[in-house]
Amino acid sequence: MPLASFSGAFEFIFSAQESNVTGGKKVGGFDKSLELLIGHIEVTILALAIAMIIALPLGLYLGHIGKGELFAVGIGNAGRAIPELAVIALVATLIGIGMRNVAPALAVLGIAPILVNTYVGVRQVDPAAVDAARGMGMSEMKIIRKVELPLAIPTVMGGVRGAAIVIVATATIAPLAGVETLGDFILNRNIYGENGLLAGAILVALLALTIEGLLALLQNRLTSDGLKLKTV
Amino acid sequence: MTSPLVVAAGEVGGDFFRERSSDTLPCQAQETHLFCWDWAKENLDRYGTPTQQHLEIVLISVLVGFAIAFALALLAHRTRWLQPPLLTATGVLYTIPSIAFFFLLLPVTGFGRDTAIIVLSAYTLQIIYRNTMLGLNNVPDSAKDAARGMGFTERQILWKVELPLAIPEIIAGLRVATASTIAIATLVVLISAGGLGTEMYGSNFNFPTAIIIAAVIIGLMVLAFDLLFLTAQRLMTPWRKARPT
Amino acid sequence: MRSDKTRVRVLLAALAALALTLGIAACGGGDDTTSDTSEEGGSGAAIQSNPDNGKVSLTIGSKNFPEQEILGEIYAQALTAAGYKVKSALNLGSETVALKAVKTGQISGYPEYASTALTSFFGLEPEEVPADANEAWEKANEEFEREGLQAFEPTPFASANAVGTTTETAEKYDLKTISDLEGVSEKLSLYGSPECRQRIDCLAGLEKLYGLKFKSFTPVDIGLRYTVLEKGQADLSILFTTDPQLSAEKDKFVILEDDKEVFPAGNVIFVTTKKVAEEAGPDYEKTILQVQEGLDLNVVQELDARVELEKETPKQAAAAYLESAGYVGS
Numbered sequence A: 001m002p003l004a005s006f007s008g009a010f011e012f013i014f015s016a017q018e019s020n021v022t023g024g025k026k027v028g029g030f031d032k033s034l035e036l037l038i039g040h041i042e043v044t045i046l047a048l049a050i051a052m053i054i055a056l057p058l059g060l061y062l063g064h065i066g067k068g069e070l071f072a073v074g075i076g077n078a079g080r081a082i083p084e085l086a087v088i089a090l091v092a093t094l095i096g097i098g099m100r101n102v103a104p105a106l107a108v109l110g111i112a113p114i115l116v117n118t119y120v121g122v123r124q125v126d127p128a129a130v131d132a133a134r135g136m137g138m139s140e141m142k143i144i145r146k147v148e149l150p151l152a153i154p155t156v157m158g159g160v161r162g163a164a165i166v167i168v169a170t171a172t173i174a175p176l177a178g179v180e181t182l183g184d185f186i187l188n189r190n191i192y193g194e195n196g197l198l199a200g201a202i203l204v205a206l207l208a209l210t211i212e213g214l215l216a217l218l219q220n221r222l223t224s225d226g227l228k229l230k231t232v
Numbered sequence B: 001m002t003s004p005l006v007v008a009a010g011e012v013g014g015d016f017f018r019e020r021s022s023d024t025l026p027c028q029a030q031e032t033h034l035f036c037w038d039w040a041k042e043n044l045d046r047y048g049t050p051t052q053q054h055l056e057i058v059l060i061s062v063l064v065g066f067a068i069a070f071a072l073a074l075l076a077h078r079t080r081w082l083q084p085p086l087l088t089a090t091g092v093l094y095t096i097p098s099i100a101f102f103f104l105l106l107p108v109t110g111f112g113r114d115t116a117i118i119v120l121s122a123y124t125l126q127i128i129y130r131n132t133m134l135g136l137n138n139v140p141d142s143a144k145d146a147a148r149g150m151g152f153t154e155r156q157i158l159w160k161v162e163l164p165l166a167i168p169e170i171i172a173g174l175r176v177a178t179a180s181t182i183a184i185a186t187l188v189v190l191i192s193a194g195g196l197g198t199e200m201y202g203s204n205f206n207f208p209t210a211i212i213i214a215a216v217i218i219g220l221m222v223l224a225f226d227l228l229f230l231t232a233q234r235l236m237t238p239w240r241k242a243r244p245t
Numbered sequence C: 001m002r003s004d005k006t007r008v009r010v011l012l013a014a015l016a017a018l019a020l021t022l023g024i025a026a027c028g029g030g031d032d033t034t035s036d037t038s039e040e041g042g043s044g045a046a047i048q049s050n051p052d053n054g055k056v057s058l059t060i061g062s063k064n065f066p067e068q069e070i071l072g073e074i075y076a077q078a079l080t081a082a083g084y085k086v087k088s089a090l091n092l093g094s095e096t097v098a099l100k101a102v103k104t105g106q107i108s109g110y111p112e113y114a115s116t117a118l119t120s121f122f123g124l125e126p127e128e129v130p131a132d133a134n135e136a137w138e139k140a141n142e143e144f145e146r147e148g149l150q151a152f153e154p155t156p157f158a159s160a161n162a163v164g165t166t167t168e169t170a171e172k173y174d175l176k177t178i179s180d181l182e183g184v185s186e187k188l189s190l191y192g193s194p195e196c197r198q199r200i201d202c203l204a205g206l207e208k209l210y211g212l213k214f215k216s217f218t219p220v221d222i223g224l225r226y227t228v229l230e231k232g233q234a235d236l237s238i239l240f241t242t243d244p245q246l247s248a249e250k251d252k253f254v255i256l257e258d259d260k261e262v263f264p265a266g267n268v269i270f271v272t273t274k275k276v277a278e279e280a281g282p283d284y285e286k287t288i289l290q291v292q293e294g295l296d297l298n299v300v301q302e303l304d305a306r307v308e309l310e311k312e313t314p315k316q317a318a319a320a321y322l323e324s325a326g327y328v329g330s
Helices: A001-015 A030-065 A067-081 A084-095 A099-123 A126-134 A139-172 A183-187 A187-223 A223-230 B037-078 B080-095 B096-103 B113-138 B139-150 B154-191 B208-236 C001-036 C051-055 C065-081 C094-103 C116-121 C131-147 C167-173 C194-198 C203-209 C274-280 C282-292 C297-309 C314-324
Strands: C057-061 C084-087 C111-113 C150-151 C159-167 C188-192 C215-221 C238-240 C253-256 C268-271
Touching: A001 A030, A001 A067, A001 A187, A030 A067, A030 A099, A030 A139, A030 A183, A030 A187, A067 A099, A067 A183, A067 B154, A084 A099, A084 A139, A084 B096, A084 B208, A099 C116, A126 A139, A126 C274, A139 A187, A139 B096, A183 B096, A183 C194, A187 B080, A187 B096, A187 C094, A187 C150, A187 C194, A187 C282, A223 C253, B037 B113, B037 B154, B037 B208, B037 C274, B080 B113, B096 B113, B096 C150, B096 C188, B113 B154, B113 C094, B139 C116, B208 C282, C051 C274, C057 C065, C057 C094, C065 C084, C065 C111, C065 C282, C065 C314, C084 C314, C111 C116, C116 C131, C116 C203, C116 C268, C131 C268, C159 C167, C188 C203, C194 C203, C238 C282, C268 C274, C274 C282, C297 C314
Parallel strands: C057 C084, C057 C111, C188 C215, C188 C238
Antiparallel strands: C111 C268, C150 C268, C159 C238, C159 C253
């Protein structure tokens, strides 16, 4: 029985199916799945970019000057406790719907993990390395870019991956606020039926795993070889 | 469409109908209000049952998750080659978005609380497992050697030396896992499993007051558990002063 | 001066008389719609608890929007008053989910709009849905019976989707009917629930049967259908004819007349299985028919208003109704 449901779901992804509420119009299929997949990726990338633009410099700066531990860690803890559903509902009601409003809302969820991990990553850098760089006459900006950031990369990327997970996941309920993502299949059983529901769940899960895999590869690329030996 | 003042059926009393016009509507009926204090004061009691359901789901999920993750950690502690595959497996479970996870289980476990608990406990595995491993691996060899010297068996070393020394990391893992479980449990409303999500969805989706109250309850719940875990840690590790982390 | 005053008085008297006539006419209309279903059970009589029913457990379901939850609560509380052991599952999502829950025995029954049953479950085109409530019910029941299900007689009130807009937009483009949208719809954005896009009694019907094209269609949660109009994000929004906002805020929102009858109105029928109905005994159907007798359009709008506008719980609203109508003692 479960196996049959899954094969129905795969059929739904690749070829459009009959639906009994559309007056003969078929639903689902490859084109629709692709359209929703692209929508999901778009809002995810936009939100992740906004979160990184805000949280990375802030985390690097706070970590570098060694202040604001309470602030960074407090934001991190509070961030974990934000219910995704509340964020989407409040934005849709108080601010507005559509990509322009939903992407920044999703970014809010991604800021906490990136900020904390960046802060912690920079703080963990051996002070001797920073002192050595200073002794070589590097400017503070250069120390952040050439010493602290490269050494903190594994931890920073851990934060980015955490942010990506929560953003991809929350983008699934973005259709409630007028942004069409794969969640459309899941939230509208009425139209797409059980097959569509399951197809949506499969695609969202695969998308999340793919993004995680890509970010893990990127992390590997960005981490200097010397560092890898040390951490493994 | 007749005016609401006219009683049509003759069964419902005229006093059942309230008069309304767009300038006399209460705060909660206006689309643009941020928070309605009067409504909040009068309706706080409706959060009782959802809060209780929420707590139950979180507690069961974290307990089940802890039992499994702890057992896996002990297993991996003895059988070292299991460590990387277990970390990957729990990591994959953590990566699958919860909503997708709920519905992937639908053909197997259906709607309701069981599915919610399976998904939420699967979520806690990675954090608790990773932190338990971290705690066990961080135990200094000198401590184990000392115990061996005192004639402890390996089993005794695990339960009397390694695990007690790993308590701070284990509890740190539990704190994080519990906080995220409390937040994610709002989504179980999508599979009709109740909880505080019921006050954010459906007819309350456009009502910020209700959503904010539910979110505040969730925040308080996270704080309460955090305090509980910190106190537990202090009591369980009397040899070290618990530092807030 | 004096004659002016007299004239005003005469005018007022005439207006009062007119209002009275209208009121009586409205009352007559109301009586007409309820008399069809009032053969069974004493109207307004309190529900008697029957100890035999204590052995029967029922689970009453509903779909996941306020009007449905209120109806589910009314039935659940009434059946409790009749002595049944009642649980409720009032958040079942769409009709497909609810129907499946009935078939699999997860719930005993739930309220459904006859029109939705005919178009969603049995594949009728909107224009094939009978306008008469009893005919629609009989047609749906015939289909249900083939699958071992049963639908009880319909409620007095009916509900339908509607195209709504702000009074300003309606004035600006001189819109009274949906057909008036011809030629302007390309400039207007339409918002509706995500499922609206493909539903024949929603966007699909507007495109296919009215031949309209819109500037854009944006899917949003049902709960935001007035918010998007109020905030000016939407020019048009899919509303329900039972929405309380339409009477409480009639200076702000209007609905366009469905002149080609693409949005069939549906009275509510309670869908259950024959097996449950047999096991539960005669009080099951009797109680449900009895308490839905008072549910005309005004009452349902008042109930919706209490939940959607004043944010009472469906439970509170349902209890107030049952008490006010005398079905349960206060």
